[in-house]
Amino acid sequence: MTHALLLVNLGSPASPQVGDVRRYLDQFLMDPNVVDLPWPLRRLLVSLILIRRPAQSARAYESIWWEEGSPLIVLSRRLQEKMQAQWTQGPVELAMRYGEPSIEPVLLRLAERGVDTLTLAPLYPQFADSTTTTAIEEARRVVAKHGLKFEINVLPPFYDQPEYLDALVESARPHLQESFDHLLLSFHGLPERHIRKLVKDAGHDLRAADSHGVSDEVLACCYRSQCLRTAELFAERAGLHPGQWSVSFQSRLGKDKWIEPYTETRIDELAAQGVKRLLVMCPAFVADCIETLEEIGDRGRDQFIAAGGEELALVPCMNDHPRWVTALAQLCRRAAQAI
Numbered sequence: 001m002t003h004a005l006l007l008v009n010l011g012s013p014a015s016p017q018v019g020d021v022r023r024y025l026d027q028f029l030m031d032p033n034v035v036d037l038p039w040p041l042r043r044l045l046v047s048l049i050l051i052r053r054p055a056q057s058a059r060a061y062e063s064i065w066w067e068e069g070s071p072l073i074v075l076s077r078r079l080q081e082k083m084q085a086q087w088t089q090g091p092v093e094l095a096m097r098y099g100e101p102s103i104e105p106v107l108l109r110l111a112e113r114g115v116d117t118l119t120l121a122p123l124y125p126q127f128a129d130s131t132t133t134t135a136i137e138e139a140r141r142v143v144a145k146h147g148l149k150f151e152i153n154v155l156p157p158f159y160d161q162p163e164y165l166d167a168l169v170e171s172a173r174p175h176l177q178e179s180f181d182h183l184l185l186s187f188h189g190l191p192e193r194h195i196r197k198l199v200k201d202a203g204h205d206l207r208a209a210d211s212h213g214v215s216d217e218v219l220a221c222c223y224r225s226q227c228l229r230t231a232e233l234f235a236e237r238a239g240l241h242p243g244q245w246s247v248s249f250q251s252r253l254g255k256d257k258w259i260e261p262y263t264e265t266r267i268d269e270l271a272a273q274g275v276k277r278l279l280v281m282c283p284a285f286v287a288d289c290i291e292t293l294e295e296i297g298d299r300g301r302d303q304f305i306a307a308g309g310e311e312l313a314l315v316p317c318m319n320d321h322p323r324w325v326t327a328l329a330q331l332c333r334r335a336a337q338a339i
């Protein structure tokens with residue numbers, strides 16, 4: 001029996017050139033799990049976005065691109081290599097939902113190597129259709145299309161799992177030990193509609209300040225509640241005091257209402273409240289990418305300083321931190337045992 005582990009993350013353009021960024025954004029945004037509109041409307045909206053966005057995003061990618069390539073891909077490869085030492089049942093592969101290395105050729109290669117069991121690990125701690133569901137659907141589509149005989153199990157969202165939380169605390173520790181006035185936990189945002197269509201409880205409050213009292217049923221499908229829960233459990237483990245930290249949501253795109261509070265708004269508010277040294281962590285990302293390095297580390301920092309702050313320190317994502325490598329291996333082994 002050969003049991004492979006497939007790590008899946010979102011993906012990056014092939015290069016920071018405008019044409020490659022446009023192709024990547026088109027593939028990404030035309031996914032009905034990301035822009036959840038009927039095809040004609042989705043096509044129209046995405047075509048409008050593709051007028052200006054590729055040039056803007058290309059400049060942002062250019063500013064964070066490494067000699068070896070996109071930080072997200074390079075860091076994910078390093079994680080894959082280290083995971084191989086932890087996963088002795090078979091090969092560890094890496095695929096991206098958009099762009100390269102794409103899921104289809106990676107699964108075909110695994111089938112050729114005689115893999116019969118696959119643990120699929122979408123590298124998103126908190127559940128969303130636009131990340132987790134689309135990765136699983138794409139893997140299942142490829143398996144069905146080619147009649148692959150894999151037995152598949154999936155790593156569930158791990159937003160509240162001790163291994164993930166401990167690794168998050170451990171990797172952030174050097175920064176937490178330095179002096180700071182406030183820690184902002186900035187998660188990727190999501191249109192409110194994405195959550196409303198999954199949460200059956202019409203009374204569920206998408207403005208709630210904490211995740212207390214949220215039912216297990218709601219928690220299982222509410223991305224915002226999962227982010228709040230991660231933040232609360234992290235703060236408890238890191239020994240933070242209430243008031244020393246808060247949660248926000250970044251990367252809003254388009255005119256829809258996205259979950260609040262917005263990171264941009266919080267950065268101004270914190271500066272106005274007299275915060276001088278701001279620490280920012282992005283726990284929805286396990287690897288640094290354009291959203292952490294450019295949106296927070298560059299633009300967020302400029303915004304904070306223009307608003308009267310003195311220093312914004314970005315805490316790196318867990319990337320290939322040894323504690324995260326062992327945590328992820330443990331989480332994946334547990335998922336595999338559930339077969």
Ligand SMILES: C=CC1=C(C)c2cc3[nH]c(cc4nc(cc5[nH]c(cc1n2)c(C)c5CCC(=O)O)C(CCC(=O)O)=C4C)c(C)c3C=C
Nearest residue numbers: 010011012013034057072128130131188253284289290291
């Ligand atoms: C409708 C738009 C978007 C939704 C919904 C969305 C959800 C979502 N995304 C991530 C993780 C990542 N997103 C990244 C980049 C990125 N995201 C969007 C839009 C939506 N994301 C865009 C247009 C982009 C491209 C960059 C840009 O133009 O701003 C990335 C980084 C990719 C990289 O190459 O570095 C990640 C990772 C999550 C976790 C999430 C929902 C919870």
Ligand SMILES: [Fe+2]
Nearest residue numbers: 010188251291
């Ligand atoms: Fe995104």
Ligand SMILES: [Fe+2]
Nearest residue numbers: 250251291295
């Ligand atoms: Fe963004």
